[in-house]
Amino acid sequence: MVRALGLLVFLAATWLLLSGIYDHSLLYWLGAASCLLCVFIARRMDVVDHEGAPLELGWRIIVYWPWLFVEIVKANIDVIGRLLHPTPNISPTLVRSKTLQRTDLGRVIYANSITLTPGTLSIDVDDEKGILIHALSRDGAEGVLTDDMNRRCAALESDKLHARAQKDMTS
Amino acid sequence: MDWVAIVAGILVIGGAFLAMIGTYGTLRLPDLYTRLHAASVTDTLATFMVLAGLAIPSLVAGEWLIAVKLLFILIFLWFTSPIASYALGHAAFFAAQKPKLDHDLTDGEGGMT
């Protein structure tokens, strides 16, 4: 229920920000109706759980995003340098990274972070074998193997999220 | 030319230039997987630079609703582009379209002997 309420607040804020028209009461009613309808459908689809509305991530994700942004900028500069080389300066490498995360949500965040960073691309996510990664260069692959991002993604998961994931899995 | 126009201009033109480099990269690189890396340059930094360059004049002019809309577009693109890239790489890998590799640090999963 808390999640549904959180989703409702998020949708209402999104609606207000995107609308930009605040002097017609009819629009407020329509907006409220569409937000409620969305929450109703989301609940019926059973997607308002710890993955659909991950409130447990909380402040950790706010700290993680700026770090990820800096990584993305660094990786971009590296890849652009390789692309502009007279002959493309690449050495494609395939590598497996064992995931340290305990929940599917953490693994998804890790895999998406890898893909979002240019120069590394996750191809396959497997619970036991880890994530299969295609890297543009050997350096990039070795950067993945240092597990820096892996550890940071694992640190995103609070014990509360883990407990919640266990509970949602059994129910 | 005040500083706002200069910063915005550098960001927008730089972003468009990065988009060109990224797409040019997809023309130069040998196979789908390496091309996806070049495509992700346009999806991440080029997108950010263009949208930030547009947001700065709006923020200075006090039209923060427009800046919020630009932020929405940025967040949306950054959430969806890795999923599309993953889907493409995954589909290619399991359609037996193996990557051309220089090094394989796995146990021969890339089909390299």
Place this chain on the structure above:
Amino acid sequence: MIFAIGALGLLVAMLLAIIRALLGPTLLDRVMAVNMFGTKTVLLLAVLGYLGGRPEFLDLALVYALINFIGTIAVLKYFRYRDLGQSRVRS
């Protein structure tokens, strides 16, 4: 003026993306090129909104980003399962 140069740069990038789509060689390369083209369309729409002084274009850009993503995923799903109604992924 600045935005016009930016829009021109994006148009050149879109032209290159079309060349990639035409060259292929595989279906997935073409899907990737179209996806890339769509990302640049979103950026171009945003820049055009500023160029013409019509911020409504940003809403179009947002919707286009959504269509582009769903379209890519739908094509890939169809490519894999030959059926868009498949509700569970069989592994």
